[in-house]
Amino acid sequence: MMPDPATLGAILLMAIVTYATRIGGYLLLGDRILSPRMTAVMDAAPGCVLVSVIAPAFAAGRSADLIALVATLFAATRLPLLPTVLIGVASAAMLRFMLPA
């Protein structure tokens, strides 16, 4: 099973970008004091991306999906990963069965 060249290209690009972020702070910023604005931006950016990636789940038109999402959100605020995933999957499955589209 040969890896797909387009997939490998994307993986390589990710690897280069990620490694650049890992050494960039040490090489370029190590002796510099960052402005509070820059710090705030870099603090917020990862969460901004993650929440944007899951935006379609919040835009679901189906009430079963939205209720399941609320249940998952509630679980995520107080439980570890595995139970949260199980609650998310189980609630989505049950609610879709009980509330057909």
Added chain:
Amino acid sequence: MTGMTQGRSMPVPERRAELARGLRASLPVMIGFIPFALVLGAQASAKGLGALEVPILTGLNFGGGSEFAAIGLWTSPPHLLLIGGVTMLVNCRHLLMGAAFAPYLRHLPRRQVLPALFFMCDESWAMGLADARLGARAGRSQPFSLAYYLGVSIGLYATWVAFTALGALLGPVLGDITRYGFDMAFPAVFLVLLRGMWKSVRAAMPWAVSLAVAIAVYLLVPGAWYVPAGAVAGVLAACAWARP
């Protein structure tokens, strides 16, 4: 080049003990990595990545948040600009982490530091830094222990690569993950990741901006543009709201 000699000064048995101490310390985090790794591997295989491609991805990139984000947006063929941009945005926190690390790495030569930084993830960084601060308080002449940090890193890296590969092998057995509600696993993982990043309501306000803009763009514009649009809107909000 005093840095060179200091970097090598630790005797081998001591270095080995430090490596083992790091490995032991990483154990609880290794266990915590396993479910994330399995879910990522399964999601990647659902997007068409093979059981070989998944460990190549996680082994070369080794950044869970960016891998989840990339897999969520993965198409065949993948959109390079989107994947590269999202990877940059998710991982730009490494810049801050590396800058915070730098003062503790001054005594080490770059040919040791640059490879070691490949393994810098949130957890290995936090543990290495915490150990260095303890070391400084205890009066260690070189507070940062490279061998300890590498011990932590080896444990976490091996766990991540091995269990994402396992997830990719098990994924196809589960079948189409959008049936039976398995698609909800994806937001669930992200919400748990977000909780880990949570600092305060104020610090999370840019996330709300991102979410609102991303939803609007998702509903109005075809394609995956909702991700860069939401991310950039949130980052601009963070920039505007930052205390001067």
